[in-house]
Amino acid sequence: MNIDFSTSIPIYLQIIEEFKRQIVTGELRPGDKIPSQRDLATQIKVNANTVQRAYREMETMGLVETLRGQGTFVSQNQGLVEETRIEMVTNLVDEFVRAVQALGLSREAALDLVKNRFSELEAKKEVRDR
Amino acid sequence: MSKAIQALQIRNLRKKYSKVEALKGVDLTLPQGEIWALLGPNGSGKSTLLKCVVGLVKADGGEIEIFGDSPSRRRKGQIAFVPEVENLYRWMTVRQAVDFTAAFYADWDGARVAGLLEFMGLDQNKKVSSLSKGMRARLKLVLALARKAPLLLLDEPFSGIDPASRDRIVEGIVRQFKSEEQSMIISTHAVGDTEQLFDGVVFLDEGTINLQGNAEDLRNQYGKSINDLFKEVFA
Numbered sequence: 001m002n003i004d005f006s007t008s009i010p011i012y013l014q015i016i017e018e019f020k021r022q023i024v025t026g027e028l029r030p031g032d033k034i035p036s037q038r039d040l041a042t043q044i045k046v047n048a049n050t051v052q053r054a055y056r057e058m059e060t061m062g063l064v065e066t067l068r069g070q071g072t073f074v075s076q077n078q079g080l081v082e083e084t085r086i087e088m089v090t091n092l093v094d095e096f097v098r099a100v101q102a103l104g105l106s107r108e109a110a111l112d113l114v115k116n117r118f119s120e121l122e123a124k125k126e127v128r129d130r
Numbered sequence: 131m132s133k134a135i136q137a138l139q140i141r142n143l144r145k146k147y148s149k150v151e152a153l154k155g156v157d158l159t160l161p162q163g164e165i166w167a168l169l170g171p172n173g174s175g176k177s178t179l180l181k182c183v184v185g186l187v188k189a190d191g192g193e194i195e196i197f198g199d200s201p202s203r204r205r206k207g208q209i210a211f212v213p214e215v216e217n218l219y220r221w222m223t224v225r226q227a228v229d230f231t232a233a234f235y236a237d238w239d240g241a242r243v244a245g246l247l248e249f250m251g252l253d254q255n256k257k258v259s260s261l262s263k264g265m266r267a268r269l270k271l272v273l274a275l276a277r278k279a280p281l282l283l284l285d286e287p288f289s290g291i292d293p294a295s296r297d298r299i300v301e302g303i304v305r306q307f308k309s310e311e312q313s314m315i316i317s318t319h320a321v322g323d324t325e326q327l328f329d330g331v332v333f334l335d336e337g338t339i340n341l342q343g344n345a346e347d348l349r350n351q352y353g354k355s356i357n358d359l360f361k362e363v364f365a
Contacts (some may be wrong), residue, residue, distance in 0.1 A: 007325055007355030010346040042305050045297075046326045047165055049309055050346065 001035070001044060011046055015054035019063065023074060024085045032074045034064060135198040137162045137281055137313030138183065143192035145178055147338075152178040154337040155192070161308035162197075165327060167345075168317040169360055170334035176317040177214065179334065180283045196281060200237050207236070210279035214286040220259035224252050225268060228276070228293060231329045237278040245304070246272045250298055264295030271299055275306045282314040300327050325356040333363050 001018060022028040034040075037055055041048040055072060058064045063080070066072045074080075100110045138160035145153040152175045160166050169177050181187035183194055183208055185342065187343055196205045218227050232238045247254060250268040258266065267287060274282055288296050304327065307314065318324065325345065332342040341348075345356055352359055 007357065008349060008353055010349050011326055013344060042301065044326075045301050045304055046328055048304065048307065049164060049329050050326070053346070054311075 001040065012054040012057065015040075015044075015046075015051065016058055016061075016063075017057060019054075020084050020088055023063070023081060024088060026081075028074050030074050030076045030080060034072050034074065036071060101107050131161055135162065136160060136195070137164075137197060138315070139193075139195040139198075140179075141185075141193040143179070143182060143194065144190045145175075145182060145187065146190055151337050153182070153189070153192075156334070156337070156339055158332055160313055160315060160341065161330075162313050164329035165303070165307060165316065166330040166332060167321065167325075167328040167356075168315050168332050168334060169319070169321060169356075170317075171210050171319050171364055173336075174319075174334045174335055176319075177285055178249075180211065180285050180315065180317060183195040183283060184209055186211075209281045209283060210274045210277045212274045212282075212284045212287060214289060215265065218258045218266060218269065220257070222258050223254065224256050224258065224261075224329065225254040227258055227269065228254075228273065230275045232276070235277050235358065239276055239278050242306075246275055246302070249302060249305070250344065262292070262295075263290040267291045268295055268298060268302075271302060275302065276279045278311070280312055282312060284314070284316045285316055286319065288318055288320065288322070296322075300324055303327060321357040321360050328356070331356055333360065335364060 006014070007101055019028070019034070028034065035043065037051045038048060040046075041051045044051075055064065055066070059066060062075055062077060063084070064072050105113075112128075136159050138158065140156055140158040143153050143156040143158075144151075154181060156175075158179075168179065170176050178187055182189045183196070183201075185201055194201055196208070199205055219230070222230065226347050228243055228247075232240060232243075250265075250270065250272055252261075252265065252269055258269070261269065271284070271287060274284065287299055291299075303314075303316075316327070328345050330342070331348065333340050341359070348354075348356065348359060352361070
């Protein structure tokens with residue numbers, strides 16, 4: 001795992017976000033083993049207590065499970081990937097909506113813009129992928 | 131409910147050098163199992179504070195409790211203190227410096243030493259005098275980490291050393307620090323890129339603490355890195 005830390009946001013939250021991202025993109029699959037707390041701490045050079053806090057939160061959230069003596073694993077829980085994806089996208093959408101409101105664009109205009117951008121960016125991607 | 135025993139509890143600590151008030155009533159709590167940064171510019175009282183805890187400087191007033199006890203000869207043996215000044219004999223080899231230090235401490239863990247030296251890139255046969263400042267800083271840290279002391283106090287371990295040595299020292303601490311049995315204070319006048327190492331921070335300015343707390347809570351509360359907070363507090 002490689003985290004480019006912004007130190008103005010709590011580090012344990014950034015660790016959780018990185019695991020969520022990996023779960024949503026499929027880099028980590030349900031049942032996969034994740035690094036031990038100490039290994040991750042050493043790898044990203046972060047205080048082990050911070051990593052412990054991230055793991056504890058992820059357990060509470062149901063993202064991972066720790067099996068005594070075996071390690072920590074991504075939850076097998078059905079729907080975890082989809083739920084996490086929706087949650088992460090919702091956060092982005094919330095940010096977008098607030099920014100649009102602050103800039104004074106109407107809901108209709110913003111939604112039209114979103115549709116147009118989707119079409120344009122997808123067209124560009126198709127050209128690039130060809 | 132029993133009150134949690136703190137690694138270090140300091141109340142109203144005061145120290146005056148002739149006319150200069152180095153510590154003006156400092157209160158500090160270091161929870162067990164955590165690594166705290168003692169931050170402040172040069173001359174803010176960091177070294178004096180650490181030396182009072184070790185017993186190298188006698189405070190004028192206030193209380194110090196180490197794991198719930200007042201300082202005693204026995205308690206002092208539980209502290210590993212790495213001073214900022216050069217404390218290594220330059221004519222010794224790395225191996226000799228290790229053996230020499232080992233002879234002083236009952237809690238020396240010889241089994242750890244070889245791995246630590248290798249990790250730090252230190253050649254046992256080299257003379258201390260031939261080592262760069264960064265390498266000597268690494269050796270000082272090895273000598274402290276080789277002890278099983280429950281309280282480690284490092285005074286300015288990152289001061290004036292190269293970035294590669296600083297990275298190694300940060301990683302060495304992350305690897306070796308056992309939160310189940312150790313607590314640590316690291317003083318520094320520049321947080322820089324070491325802030326991910328700390329559970330908590332204390333800002334000391336001219337003998338007074340003007341901010342202290344859990345590092346993650348402070349980031350959350352101020353939306354700033356510890357480094358930026360540091361710059362703001364001491365602007």
